[in-house]
Amino acid sequence: MKGFHNRVLHIDLSRRSFREESIDDAIYQELLGGKGLGTHLLLKNTRAGVKPLSADNVIIFATGPVTDTRIHGSCRYGVFTKSPLTGIYCESYSGGRVAEPLSRTGYDATIIKGSSQEPVYLEISHQKVIFHDASHLWGKDTYETEDAIREEVGRRDAGISVIGPAGENLVKFALIENDRWRSAGRAGAGAVLGAKKVKGLAFYGDVRRQIAHTEMLSELWEEMREACKVDPGAQRFYSEGTIQMVPVINKAGGFPTKYWTAGTFDRWQNLTMQKAREQCDVKARACPKCCIACANLLEVTTGRHQGLRIEGPEYETIAVFGGLCLIDDIREVAYLNDICDRLGLDTITAGNIAAFTIEATHRKPIGEKIEYGDVDSIAELLHKITRREGIGAILAEGVRAAAKEWGLEDLAVHVKGLEPPGYEPRVFKGMGLTYATGDRGADHLRATFYKAELSGMIDPDQIEGKAEMLIDFEDRHTLFDALILCRFFRDMYPWEKLSAVIEATTGMKLGKKQLQKMALGITNQAREFNLREGMTAADDTLPKRFFEEKLEGSGKVLPKSEFDKMLSDYYKLKGWD
Numbered sequence: 289m290k291g292f293h294n295r296v297l298h299i300d301l302s303r304r305s306f307r308e309e310s311i312d313d314a315i316y317q318e319l320l321g322g323k324g325l326g327t328h329l330l331l332k333n334t335r336a337g338v339k340p341l342s343a344d345n346v347i348i349f350a351t352g353p354v355t356d357t358r359i360h361g362s363c364r365y366g367v368f369t370k371s372p373l374t375g376i377y378c379e380s381y382s383g384g385r386v387a388e389p390l391s392r393t394g395y396d397a398t399i400i401k402g403s404s405q406e407p408v409y410l411e412i413s414h415q416k417v418i419f420h421d422a423s424h425l426w427g428k429d430t431y432e433t434e435d436a437i438r439e440e441v442g443r444r445d446a447g448i449s450v451i452g453p454a455g456e457n458l459v460k461f462a463l464i465e466n467d468r469w470r471s472a473g474r475a476g477a478g479a480v481l482g483a484k485k486v487k488g489l490a491f492y493g494d495v496r497r498q499i500a501h502t503e504m505l506s507e508l509w510e511e512m513r514e515a516c517k518v519d520p521g522a523q524r525f526y527s528e529g530t531i532q533m534v535p536v537i538n539k540a541g542g543f544p545t546k547y548w549t550a551g552t553f554d555r556w557q558n559l560t561m562q563k564a565r566e567q568c569d570v571k572a573r574a575c576p577k578c579c580i581a582c583a584n585l586l587e588v589t590t591g592r593h594q595g596l597r598i599e600g601p602e603y604e605t606i607a608v609f610g611g612l613c614l615i616d617d618i619r620e621v622a623y624l625n626d627i628c629d630r631l632g633l634d635t636i637t638a639g640n641i642a643a644f645t646i647e648a649t650h651r652k653p654i655g656e657k658i659e660y661g662d663v664d665s666i667a668e669l670l671h672k673i674t675r676r677e678g679i680g681a682i683l684a685e686g687v688r689a690a691a692k693e694w695g696l697e698d699l700a701v702h703v704k705g706l707e708p709p710g711y712e713p714r715v716f717k718g719m720g721l722t723y724a725t726g727d728r729g730a731d732h733l734r735a736t737f738y739k740a741e742l743s744g745m746i747d748p749d750q751i752e753g754k755a756e757m758l759i760d761f762e763d764r765h766t767l768f769d770a771l772i773l774c775r776f777f778r779d780m781y782p783w784e785k786l787s788a789v790i791e792a793t794t795g796m797k798l799g800k801k802q803l804q805k806m807a808l809g810i811t812n813q814a815r816e817f818n819l820r821e822g823m824t825a826a827d828d829t830l831p832k833r834f835f836e837e838k839l840e841g842s843g844k845v846l847p848k849s850e851f852d853k854m855l856s857d858y859y860k861l862k863g864w865d
Contacts, residue, residue: 291353302402384467386447394495414493452632500795516579542715607710608639
């Protein structure tokens with residue numbers, strides 16, 4: 289079938305072997321690639337109740353039919369596994385320069401199972417898989433590891449994904465890093481590689497996927513390039529990146545602050561792009577095949593971190609370290625971001641964990657005392673978590689486990705074990721529904737529904753019709769993840785444009801209803817995985833703090849009756865019981 293390689297690669301670490309499997313066209317016609325194929329393969333290649341850090345769990349690297357084409361926003365790959373943090377479905381996506389060489393291996397997905405006795409890194413091409421000794425890399429940070437593997441493999445065109453010490457030590461929110469600052473970040477995929485003793489992977493090859501309609505694809509590329517020049521959203525991403533959200537969310541009263549007690553940080557002005565430009569050198573940066581360039585390459589030029597260079601920090605990292613931890617200096621947030629990137633920690637969970645720990649120390653003795661805004665103590669906490677030292681051993685398990693250990697379950701904020709990103713659900717009620725029903729837990733990328741509630745498409749307090757609009761967003765974004773496309777093109781690829789992209793790459797002509805049916809099939813497979821692993825409808829909820837505890841300042845709350853109405857509507861529209 290056009291747009292696909294029709295092959296997946298199976299790697300068995302225990303036997304140090306590999307084999308190919310052909311994939312029938314019917315799978316692609318039903319599920320596309322990316323999330324659709326990855327979820328299908330996850331169900332097929334794991335058994336119910338598999339332990340996430342066991343040799344029997346698999347981890348899957350997948351691409352989609354737009355990967356390695358001219359389509360703008362197509363340089364992303366997906367990672368799929370059973371999460372060690374949540375015990376359910378894990379999906380995570382990363383941009384940068386890995387997706388294209390991953391595709392050029394000639395496989396639509398690479399499935400890794402088993403475990404190695406000694407540290408290894410994998411060299412995967414269209415011709416072979418080489419198991420390299422990685423003992424000399426074990427313990428090194430992600431930056432050092434990526435540089436070393438690139439030099440040893442000797443391919444400048446290789447896409448390299450690695451883990452840091454956090455993954456090695458099985459921190460349950462360890463991530464997979466590439467291009468230094470790009471992360472498949474959420475739900476602990478890095479710990480799965482660490483359990484398998486895989487320090488990194490290098491992908492390259494010369495197999496190109498066949499495109500159904502090259503002329504149509506070129507026309508779409510040209511249209512998108514011209515649209516990027518004038519689209520207001522694209523221009524804002526270019527000039528400010530995701531940092532643009534800091535003033536927007538604060539002014540809306542939905543910026544999570546002081547571990548989910550307030551919706552506005554009174555010093556948020558110190559976390560804006562304007563302040564970043566005063567204290568740092570900032571340059572726009574893009575993935576390949578992107579006309580937006582949302583990333584900010586930041587170099588600190590003033591203060592104690594002068595010379596620190598990082599791509600970021602992104603809005604979510606600012607929200608959790610800045611808002612939740614009350615740190616009012618963008619340079620300090622960048623410093624903590626850099627620590628997380630080097631160690632291989634998910635910043636969203638790490639910031640939540642740090643703020644939870646600060647609040648916990650004020651409620652009962654837990655062996656440490658940390659104050660809000662204490663950057664150096666938070667930095668040391670991140671290192672302790674990575675080393676599993678002292679209270680770090682408890683926090684390395686995630687906020688749900690730590691809260692249970694300390695008897696603070698009512699304080700902890702998570703959904704299905706996953707800590708939320710930077711959108712307050714008592715203000716953005718649709719985001720509350722998104723968190724509750726997310727495949728992997730509290731997730732902002734599944735539907736990016738804050739966009740609808742901020743832009744006036746639907747009032748944040750409105751309950752009627754919210755589930756219907758959310759599902760429309762969710763379905764379209766599910767197809768983004770099946771293709772795989774960058775979320776920041778969400779306004780530039782409406783339904784009709786998605787249909788055109790699928791036709792150009794695969795040859796399939798699908799209308800909106802057919803696309804929605806495909807999206808539902810994909811989300812139903814993720815749901816099937818979660819139900820198989822013991823999740824129930826009772827897990828589709830939020831921490832009771834959001835239902836009962838009023839936000840400081842605004843007094844806002846999400847009444848449980850309103851949430852239940854949205855959830856009931858969502859279930860009916862999905863056809864779920």
